[in-house]
Amino acid sequence: MSKLFIKCPKCQTTHFVSFLKRAYYVCSKCSYHFRLDAPTRVKILCDKGSFREFDANLKSLDPLMFPKYKEKLETAVKKTKQNEAVITGFCKIGGSGTTIGVMDPRFIMASMGSVVGEKITRQLEYSLNENIPAIIVVSSGGARMQEGIFSLMQMAKTSAAVKRLNDAGLPLFTVLTDPTTGGVTASFAMLGDIIIAEPDALIGFAGPRVIQQTIGQKLPKGFQKSEFLLEHGMVDMIVERKDLKTVLAKLLKLHKQDEGRRGVK
Amino acid sequence: MNRKDIDNELLILKKKIRNLKEKINLGGKEKTEEIEPLIDEMNKRVENLRAVSNKMRAIDVVRLARHPKRPTTLNYIKYIVRDFMELHGDRRFADDKAIVGGIGYIDNIPVTIIGHQKGRNTKDNLKRHFGMAHPEGYRKALRLMEQAERFGRPIINLIDTPGAYPGIGAEERGQSEAIAYNLYKMSGLKTPIISIITGEGGSGGALALGVADRVYMLSNTIYSVISPEGCAAILWKDATKSDEAAESLKLTAPSLLEFGIIDDIIDEPGEGAHTNHEETAKRIKKYILNSIEELKKENPMELTEKRYNKFRKIGVYIEDMPKDPLINGE
Numbered sequence: 001m002s003k004l005f006i007k008c009p010k011c012q013t014t015h016f017v018s019f020l021k022r023a024y025y026v027c028s029k030c031s032y033h034f035r036l037d038a039p040t041r042v043k044i045l046c047d048k049g050s051f052r053e054f055d056a057n058l059k060s061l062d063p064l065m066f067p068k069y070k071e072k073l074e075t076a077v078k079k080t081k082q083n084e085a086v087i088t089g090f091c092k093i094g095g096s097g098t099t100i101g102v103m104d105p106r107f108i109m110a111s112m113g114s115v116v117g118e119k120i121t122r123q124l125e126y127s128l129n130e131n132i133p134a135i136i137v138v139s140s141g142g143a144r145m146q147e148g149i150f151s152l153m154q155m156a157k158t159s160a161a162v163k164r165l166n167d168a169g170l171p172l173f174t175v176l177t178d179p180t181t182g183g184v185t186a187s188f189a190m191l192g193d194i195i196i197a198e199p200d201a202l203i204g205f206a207g208p209r210v211i212q213q214t215i216g217q218k219l220p221k222g223f224q225k226s227e228f229l230l231e232h233g234m235v236d237m238i239v240e241r242k243d244l245k246t247v248l249a250k251l252l253k254l255h256k257q258d259e260g261r262r263g264v265k
Numbered sequence: 266m267n268r269k270d271i272d273n274e275l276l277i278l279k280k281k282i283r284n285l286k287e288k289i290n291l292g293g294k295e296k297t298e299e300i301e302p303l304i305d306e307m308n309k310r311v312e313n314l315r316a317v318s319n320k321m322r323a324i325d326v327v328r329l330a331r332h333p334k335r336p337t338t339l340n341y342i343k344y345i346v347r348d349f350m351e352l353h354g355d356r357r358f359a360d361d362k363a364i365v366g367g368i369g370y371i372d373n374i375p376v377t378i379i380g381h382q383k384g385r386n387t388k389d390n391l392k393r394h395f396g397m398a399h400p401e402g403y404r405k406a407l408r409l410m411e412q413a414e415r416f417g418r419p420i421i422n423l424i425d426t427p428g429a430y431p432g433i434g435a436e437e438r439g440q441s442e443a444i445a446y447n448l449y450k451m452s453g454l455k456t457p458i459i460s461i462i463t464g465e466g467g468s469g470g471a472l473a474l475g476v477a478d479r480v481y482m483l484s485n486t487i488y489s490v491i492s493p494e495g496c497a498a499i500l501w502k503d504a505t506k507s508d509e510a511a512e513s514l515k516l517t518a519p520s521l522l523e524f525g526i527i528d529d530i531i532d533e534p535g536e537g538a539h540t541n542h543e544e545t546a547k548r549i550k551k552y553i554l555n556s557i558e559e560l561k562k563e564n565p566m567e568l569t570e571k572r573y574n575k576f577r578k579i580g581v582y583i584e585d586m587p588k589d590p591l592i593n594g595e
Contacts, residue, residue: 055584063524063581064515067500083585114580121577143468143490145499148514149526152468152490153579156476159445160452160573167453183490185441186429186469191449205440205469206431210495214431224436232437 008032024241033198033241035178037080038087038104041137045245046091046100053089054099055122060084060115060147069146076107084115085140088123093135094249096256099127101136105179109141112184116144117154120188124161128168133255135248137175138189142182155187162191171255173248176203176226176235194251195235196244197226203235271314278314282307323511326518327493329485330464334539336546338365338380338423341463344546345371345553346378354405358438361402363394363430364474366409368418371553377413379406379474380423383464396465397430400443403473407447410454419457419557422474425464427492429473444473451476452573455565459556461531461549462486463538466516478572479556480527482518483545485537488526489516526579 007014011030020027024044025034036044042051060083062069077083085107091100101123103110110116120136127134143151162172174192176185178201186205189195197203204224212219222228229235239247285304289297329335342349342365349369354360366379381398384390398406406422413420429440451458460477466488482488491499493511498504515521518530531552534544560568 057585059583059585061581061583064513066513115582118580118582145491145496145514147581148490148516149488149521149524150579150581152472152488153526153576155445155469155472156448156452156576157579159448160476160576163449163452164573183469186444187448188445190439190442190445204436205429205444206436211431211433211436215433219433223433232439234439234442 006034008034026241031199031240033178033200035105035139037106038082038102041102042087042089042091042100044241045093045102045137045248047093047095050092051089051100052091053087054126055088055119056083058083058115058119060113062146063114063150064146064148066146066148072108072146080104080106082107084119085110085112086116086119088119090126090130093245093252096249096252097130097132098252099123099130099132099134101134103137103139103184105139105141108144110139110184111141111144112151112154112187113144113147114150114154117151117157120154120158121161124158124165124172127170128165131168131170131257133171133173133252134165135173135175136188136192137177138180138184139177140180140182140184140189142184152183155183158188159191162188166193169257171251173251175239175244175248177201179203181205181207190234194237196237196239196247197229197235198244199226199238199240201226203229275311275314278307278311282311323514323517324493324508326485327487327507327511327516329537329539330487332537332539333385335425335464336538336542337385338378338382338425338463340542341380341423341546341549342367342369342378344543345550346376347371349378352409355401355408357401357404359399359401361394361399361405362392363396363398363426364402364406366406371421371550371557374554374557375416375418376421376557377409377418378421378423379409380463381426381470381474383425394430396426397428398426398470398473399430399432399435400438400440403429403443403447406474407450410451410458414454414456417456419459419560420454420477421553422458422460422477424460424462424466424471424474426467426470427465428467429470444469447473448476452576453569455569457557457560457563457568458572459553459560461552462488462527463549467492476572476576478560478568478575479552481529481531481552482521482527483531483538483549484518484533486518487511487516488518488521489514 008027010032013029086103088101171193173194176197180203226238285300346369351367365382381396382393383396384393410420458477459479460475462482493507494504496510497506521527534541538545
């Protein structure tokens, strides 16, 4: 977002980028939450100077030799200056230590291939070893088709890692942002002990177009939006972006292990 | 030229090559010079045929995997399980007929057996949603699996689904959560789980019964993150290019065995499972019994540890020398 002006995709209002930045990239007119890249999200959420990245050196290969996948990866790496669609690391939020994973929709729609699955799993294992909670800020188009069966298996791998974290009495907090769909929703995203959604985010398993084609009728208004999921009991709360850090800080504080029960590092 | 013709010709060629090689062994140097070019030529022909055969294979296999006369879970149960009792419902919302499950004996071993259920005709298929489960289907399956764990029964899962049902009700009742929770729970169930893909292994809907200690595929089945049609529609904006997509996705049993995703391939009889239900069931039964025999030797801790590691190690990537990592998002 290096331009001077930016238009709200929802209400078409033109914003100064500098103003928008101060408003956490939320439209002042219609409260549309702009999609955020991972570094921006990290800056908004983590205490200043506390973020240390893990596994930035993991890179995708092309195990299926899938048409045009290599080029797609190269373009994404160039565009984002990141090796993959998720950034993971340690940070403090409101003074409490946690691991955090942030998916980046600029990178092949933050789809999950081997590297995304591996980085999320390692993040959860780090939490387990260090006895701290884990946070994942999710946005994803789903499993990464170009890595075929390897992508599908990342769903099992990450879900099993969440189980291990929970078995050790440690929480996972997930923040679902626009869009959260497919195999990522059907694995770690919906396994949060506490699930937060940003307002008006698309969250679901099957894409709206696929559903519409299958049932051959119009979808109800607001279908698969955060508010719809809250109504149907699928998320714990909807939190506006400006309040997100405060809410996460509170959750981390409340879940701090007391020294008697477990060894705290 | 269909697959069978190719296989036949390959056999004949291999025989001829073997004969020629024997002649070289018997004859002297001149014979060798005479025969070697012939062998080279034949080897080339073999390679070409293999290429053609591989090229045909993916989409052919997709068609066989979806063959309307293939045995369904209830067919297999009839042949494999004695005293089967079907159990119904997820105790939350409904009984999803796209997944069936119950208890019975395989030989003299009490088991829990669960599987996707496709219909034989349109009417049946409407009831069964073509084997595409709603959340209540996955929740029923998990209920039965947890029950199996409680009473120390091995779990057999037969997978045959185009995928999870894409519909309004499915989303309202938490399709994603239901699948995710199955993956989560299955990774820790303290009883042996054996999953066999008997037809279509369609994406998350298949995986929701697929986190197992042993995963097998029948020889004419597929296991994929997306259907070839769906892939073609996204990639080339053209669903008719599904043969190319099927090829690219590497969704057949030999590829998956090579990738280490499955443990073995169960050969189908004759032209495919649909030509001989009973024999296919017999072969599946053999694999189930062998697996139970192996798995029952492991204590529950070992079992879940090994299952965890089986999935933990899946993934293809490289770890470069550390580049400057992001600090504070900059």
